[in-house]
Amino acid sequence: MRDPGRVLILGAGPTGLGAASRLEAAGHSDWLLLEARDAPGGLAASHVDPAGYTWDVGGHVQFSHYARYDAALDRALGDAWLWHERESWIRLDGRFVPYPFQNNLHRLAPAERDRCLEGLERAASRPLGRPPAHFGEWIDATFGAGVAELFLRPYNEKVWGYPPERLGVGWMGDRVAPPDLQRIRASVASGRDDAGWGPNRRFRFPLRGGTGAIWRAVAAALPRERLRYGVRAIEVDLPDRTVRLSNGERLRYDWLITSVPLERLVGIARGLSAASVRAARRLVSSAVHVVGIGLEGERPETLARKCWIYFPEPSSPHFRVTVFSNYSPHHVPGPGRWSLMAEVTETPYRPVRRERIASDSLAALAADGLVPAAARVESLWHHHEEHGYPTPFLGRDEVLAALLPTLERHCVLSRGRFGAWKYEVSNQDHSYMQGVEAVERLLGEGEEPTLNRPDWVNSGALAAPPATRHGG
Numbered sequence: 001m002r003d004p005g006r007v008l009i010l011g012a013g014p015t016g017l018g019a020a021s022r023l024e025a026a027g028h029s030d031w032l033l034l035e036a037r038d039a040p041g042g043l044a045a046s047h048v049d050p051a052g053y054t055w056d057v058g059g060h061v062q063f064s065h066y067a068r069y070d071a072a073l074d075r076a077l078g079d080a081w082l083w084h085e086r087e088s089w090i091r092l093d094g095r096f097v098p099y100p101f102q103n104n105l106h107r108l109a110p111a112e113r114d115r116c117l118e119g120l121e122r123a124a125s126r127p128l129g130r131p132p133a134h135f136g137e138w139i140d141a142t143f144g145a146g147v148a149e150l151f152l153r154p155y156n157e158k159v160w161g162y163p164p165e166r167l168g169v170g171w172m173g174d175r176v177a178p179p180d181l182q183r184i185r186a187s188v189a190s191g192r193d194d195a196g197w198g199p200n201r202r203f204r205f206p207l208r209g210g211t212g213a214i215w216r217a218v219a220a221a222l223p224r225e226r227l228r229y230g231v232r233a234i235e236v237d238l239p240d241r242t243v244r245l246s247n248g249e250r251l252r253y254d255w256l257i258t259s260v261p262l263e264r265l266v267g268i269a270r271g272l273s274a275a276s277v278r279a280a281r282r283l284v285s286s287a288v289h290v291v292g293i294g295l296e297g298e299r300p301e302t303l304a305r306k307c308w309i310y311f312p313e314p315s316s317p318h319f320r321v322t323v324f325s326n327y328s329p330h331h332v333p334g335p336g337r338w339s340l341m342a343e344v345t346e347t348p349y350r351p352v353r354r355e356r357i358a359s360d361s362l363a364a365l366a367a368d369g370l371v372p373a374a375a376r377v378e379s380l381w382h383h384h385e386e387h388g389y390p391t392p393f394l395g396r397d398e399v400l401a402a403l404l405p406t407l408e409r410h411c412v413l414s415r416g417r418f419g420a421w422k423y424e425v426s427n428q429d430h431s432y433m434q435g436v437e438a439v440e441r442l443l444g445e446g447e448e449p450t451l452n453r454p455d456w457v458n459s460g461a462l463a464a465p466p467a468t469r470h471g472g
């Protein structure tokens with residue numbers, strides 16, 4: 001084991017906590033974690049509103065790709081978990097279509113169903129024959145006109161906040177179900193739902209406290225004296241290897257592991273070239289608004305088992321709504337209550353009226369019949385995060401290839417959702433493991449597979465064998 005010397009960690013989200021946990025496990029005590037906010041969790045924190053409803057920062061579920069992450073979750077919360085069958089749906093034209101859309105075309109009106117099927121058949125018979133130039137071309141070439149126009153294009157434009165022509169294709173991995181024509185035809189012929197796709201069919205959720213309960217528990221297992229909340233790094237002097245904090249202190253490091261959004265890190269770094277600063281300006285992201293709606297009254301029967309619903313249509317501002325009270329009864333302040341959590345993207349290309357976003361979402365859900373007229377709105381919670389999604393924009397990999405190695409030459413490992421800016425490895429499991437693996441790299445024990453080999457990691461190479469996965 002190599003001695004990494006003094007390690008400073010910026011950010012107490014999953015990445016920073018993964019790094020700190022690994023340093024502790026290695027018996028290396030020369031580290032300090034600095035977090036700008038007053039509590040751990042970052043984007044994976046949870047919040048309780050004044051009416052007593054618990055909210056996450058958008059729909060967070062665990063999709064673990066790592067046996068070691070599963071073990072970390074077990075250590076964090078013991079058996080205080082609830083297990084759920086994934087029920088994800090698409091809301092279109094007043095109907096519910098199970099996800100994935102293309103496998104459940106029988107739920108559409110006959111003319112739309114036939115148009116989608118025809119497009120899929122045509123796409124399968126005329127493969128592109130070269131790599132797609134951008135995500136939009138990939139959608140059209142893989143799914144054909146019907147599925148593209150009804151669901152994939154409008155939905156992706158809503159969630160990313162940019163046209164699919166501005167996105168690359170390398171990030172997709174196992175996230176998008178490839179069309180299986182035989183299966184699609186069978187579902188159309190039988191009229192039966194076919195929703196059994198994906199690595200995340202069953203998932204666990206903390207019994208109490210929302211997703212943030214995990215990260216509070218992970219932080220609580222670390223030595224309190226090495227965690228500092230409410231201090232922001234405001235300058236990183238690369239030649240000096242020091243960090244200046246919002247409280248005036250200056251701290252020295254041998255290695256810095258940071259999950260600060262990369263363009264902000266470059267903004268506070270001293271000693272980088274003008275080319276690096278220019279490269280960082282090319283990074284593209286989107287903000288997310290989360291609207292929590294706490295309701296008293298009867299939950300509609302149609303929402304009784306649904307986990308989350310995708311909304312591709314322009315009639316609603318949100319791209320996804322989670323029936324958050326279905327994840328745990330403790331998310332609501334008492335019996336006879338239920339809750340919905342909507343997510344809205346904001347980008348320069350897709351601006352929103354911030355002051356109206358909560359009421360607009362509620363109105364759209366009411367118009368859609370998902371919030372019944374008889375329900376009483378007890379809480380309307382609005383939360384905004386400037387950094388919501390690290391956009392997989394065209395040209396991203398060149399920017400990252402210029403910035404990340406440059407920072408490493410200065411003993412700075414920029415990791416995690418916005419530290420490394422790789423959407424395909426930016427969930428909680430990936431972020432936690434990016435922190436763990438960054439430390440292992442410093443200890444001379446590994447080569448950071450999550451950062452360097454996302455497809456391999458996402459293929460399940462480091463996952464627990466299915467038979468030993470908790471909850472089946």
Ligand SMILES: Cc1cc2nc3c(=O)[nH]c(=O)nc-3n(C[C@H](O)[C@H](O)[C@H](O)COP(=O)(O)OP(=O)(O)OC[C@H]3O[C@@H](n4cnc5c(N)ncnc54)[C@H](O)[C@@H]3O)c2cc1C
Binds near residue numbers: 010014037059418
């Ligand atoms: C809408 C939405 C839905 C999501 N859904 C899922 C899901 O279903 N499943 C899943 O696994 N993941 C999901 N995620 C992703 C999950 O939130 C991230 O994987 C995770 O939070 C990233 O961890 P991180 O530590 O890299 O970054 P963050 O969580 O962003 O943490 C970074 C921390 O750094 C701190 N910081 C920033 N600047 C400074 C500074 N200058 N000085 C000190 N501290 C600083 C911040 O305050 C923050 O606490 C979702 C995220 C969003 C936004």
